[in-house]
Amino acid sequence: MVPAGNSNGAIVTYILDAYNAQNNAGYSQSLQAAARQGGGLYFQVNSQNAVYNALVRILEQIKAVNSTFASASLPVNATNRAQDQNQVFVPMFRPDPKIQARWYGNLKQYQLINSGGSVVLGDAKGQAAINPLTGFPAPCAKSFWTTGSADLTNYPNGYWNFGQSVNASGMWNTTMESQSAKGTCPTTSNSPYDDNPDGPLVEKGGVAEVIRKGNNPAITNSSPTWSPSQRNVLTASSQNSLVPLTTAGTGLPASLVNWILGQDVQDENGNGKGNNGVSSTETRPSVHGDEIHSRPLPVDYGSGTVRVFYGSNDGTLRAVDGSSGQELWAFVPPEFYTPAPAAYTPGATPATTPTGLERLMWSGMIDTLQNQISPIIAYFGSPAAVTPTPLPKGYYYDGSVGLYESALNAQGVPGAVWIYPTMRRGGRMLYGLDVTNVSTPGLLWKFGCPNLGNDTNCVPSSGANPTSIGQTWSMPSVAGAVLGHSSPVIVVGGGYDGCEDSNMPNPACPTPQKGAGVYVLDAQTGTQLAFFATTRSVAADVALISIATVGVVDHAYAADTGGNIYRIDFADNSAQWVMNRIAYTNGSGRKFLFAPSLLAAPGNQVYVAIGSGDREHPLQAQYPYTNVLNRFYVFKDSLASTNALNLDDPTQMNDFTYSTSDPGPNNATTGTSCGTPGVLPMSTTKGWFMNLNQNGQGEQTVTSSVIAAGMVAFSTNRPIPQTLGTCATTLGAAYGYWVNLFNASGGISATGAACGGVRDTQFVGGGLPPSPVIASVPVDGQVVEAVIGAAQLSGGTSCGICPQQVKPAIVPTRRTIFWKGSGEN
Secondary structure, X not given: OOOOOOOOOOOOEEEEEEOOOOOOHXXXXXXXXXXXXXXXXXXXXXXXXXXXXXXXXXXXXXXXXXXXXHHHOOOEOOOEXXXXXXXXXXXXXXXXXXXXXXXXXXXXXXXXXXXXXXXXXXOOOOOEOEEOOOOEEOOOOOOEOOOOOOEOOOEOOOOOOOOOEEOOOOOEEOOOOHHHHOOOOOOOOOOOOOOOOOOOOOOOOHHHHHHHOOOOOOHHHHOOOOOOOOOOEEEEOOOOOXXXXXXXXXXXXXXXXXXXXXXXXXXXXXXXXXXXOOOEOOEOOOOOOOOOOOOOEEEEOOOOOEEEEEEOOOOOEEEEEOOOOOEEEEEOOHHHOOOOOOOOOOOOOOOOOOOHHHHXXXXXXXXXXXXXXOOOEOOOOOOOOOOOOOEOOOOOOOOOEEEEEOOEOOOOOEXXXXXXXXXXXXXXXEEEEEXXXXXXXXXXXXXXXXXXXXXXXXXXXXXXXXXXXXXXOOOOEEEOOEOOEOOOEEEEEOOEOHHHHOOOOOOOOOOOOOOOEEEEEXXXXXXXXXXXXXXXXXXXXXXXXXXXXXXXXXXXXXXXXOOEEEEEEOOOOHHHOEEEEEEEOOOOOOOOOOOOEEEEEOOOEXXXXXXXXXXXXXXXXXXXXXXXXXXXXXXXXXXXXXXXXXOOOOOOEEEOOOEOOOOOHHHOOOOEOOOOOOOOOOOOOOEEEEEOOOOOOOOEEOOOOEEEOOEEEEEEEEOOOOOOOOOOOOOOEEEEEEEEOOOOOEOEOOOEOOEOEEOEEEEXXXXXXXXXXXXXXXXXXXXXXXXXXXXXXXXXXXXXXXXEEOOOOOOOOXXXXXXXXXXXX
16 A cells, blocks of 8 residues: 555555464564565464454555545644653644634543564554554554543434534534544444544544543543533632632633633534533533644653643643543633633624634634634635634644653652743743642743733833743753752743744844743743843754753753854853854755754764754745755854854865765765765864755755764655645645764665665655654563654654654674772782
8 A cells, every 4th residue: 555645656565474373483573574664564363353353454544544534634743752651642633624713632642562573652452553554543543541432321323423503592513523523443333423442533532532521530431421510720810829710710701711611602512411502511522622733741740640731722731640631620821811802792783703712612603694703714825705804723822841840759759840831822921830739730930921912011020031032932941950050940942923924035024033032040930040132033942951060051052043053151150151153054044943952972062953944834835945945954063162153154064965875866966875974073074964855845844853873863844736626735745854963874774874774754644743752661571762753764654653663873792891909819
């Protein structure tokens, strides 16, 4: 089978290893290798029933290419893992097919398992979870926390078996269509509208199912109440404390408050249960919103207790029990409802248009005259002649979460746990929350501005630079100590300026831009310790490194949207902290939206790896790729120097655009291979770059990078034109790269030590892949170093949430050393 989104004609190979009385271990290993290289699955079968089951699983995955995946559009935006346990948390979202404002989202849990000698993503049944033809969960995969929603009294045909509905005011809901949630697993006896198995369907299973069923596992797993009464939704009071979200405390209409609390105010599933148009005794199907950019933060509290923190675009920051999937609490900051959003009033003259969270509540509803109530999403190039006028998608807690966790005490429990959620396009505010006792979270501080469009009521009001903050894209990087400040600090980029959304290589932004700087804040109090101005906005995370003293950060690296890289040098005296621009690009329109990867090197040097691109402009019509040639860079930074390196200067940087094993178009190789001299610590050359045009115009870096096994891994996307005369859309082609850190030789299907292979391979499914992450995870009793979300080094099928084991390129040889001590014979 040719994988979806793969235009290179690759064949996916499935292997059935059949034997009678005794298997041949060596032959089985060769078959496992064939399946691994072919990107498919290996099945050991020794009976007719085993053959049948294997064929059913294969056929279900082949069918999913044209049914489940194509109709559901399931981009997975990011992946994270708990450090000390084998838990992989995957946030999912699905754009509404009718471009409505409210999207489904969910958080699901999987694990790493050993399958046929390879580390793969496994489901709750211990089976391989990923369909290699789509790159997403297979139709019969069952994520953890998913138990099924069979309820013969309330939902005899399965929870998701409903269509259009009418609320108490006579308004029709046109978006809650059951066909989008119809499963296609051929081996289950459950209704296709049941939550189990959840497969690739975003809305099914996971945390969303736990909340819908009553949010009180294990009781509601088997005896669901479908009630939102067990939810604990909080907000921040004017006295800077966390309090329950109520109508009296917020001044919001009762219908909106109840909707935020999870009540099915609009009767989304059309069953009329406990609904009067203002409140409901039933949890709404859409209770969990989308997480497009938010990466879950799992925190190990000791003794196997894991809590997961993450934001979503329904306005909430959630804390979830990593064992049961129960939502412990949800936080809605006042910035998301102050000033109060415009409310829709049925029958009002003139007609009212809901905004903010009200827009989400009325999403998909039409009035008695068949008019749309909430504005649909204004996509790039979409017509404006729609009533009400389309608006951009609304964002809320769409960023990732920073973490400070103190040393463990004698009982193996951290003494303090503080988190720092970011809003990305949802806002300009940073919060510090104390979750040491996760059951009773506290507010430490907040820093920034409550409004996207103005600097009114920014905090703190004096002694800091809060008005310079942009949209809070940069995840706070936390250090237990830095030179000159022994208490914990956070270092965070100033954020993103909306002027960067302009469809031109060099947008006309004000001077200074919002977000043009780096903040250093006290992690506990939020006090600004330093602010360093930059030329353009710093939307990327800031990378920290310890060189002189383990555990004490002495340098930090930041990159801005103008293609500049800066280094902060901390000193024993905080008054002597300084930041210098140490590198820059010389090409038009090269932006850095992700943090650099760092590797300390001999000679007081640091290797810096970073790629340029503009992930916010992924479409062919949006991205001015005829004027922008994106590149990936690796260079050495001397900590003793403050001179700025021109990253595009061929006299200081080697142009390693192509290699002999990966020659690019028309065999335009410059000859990099295993034998090519690399940029080593003692080399006079500063570094290397390669053009990202091997796969065609418009290719750009869309993830951060990781350095592992002597190589650097990152991912790209290239827009694909829509086929003329069709209504189909394309997510673009996605590519995963592994290249040698020193000479850029390809690491995929390598013939040497991290060299001699090809540089990139295409991800099945396409789209914008999540950033790769590294984890040390116990699998079958052995701790393995795994990378999730990078191209498969074996050359097999790659996907955005596929894991793999990585090993050092050069394995050290152990040998016995004898020595003679004083006085010994």
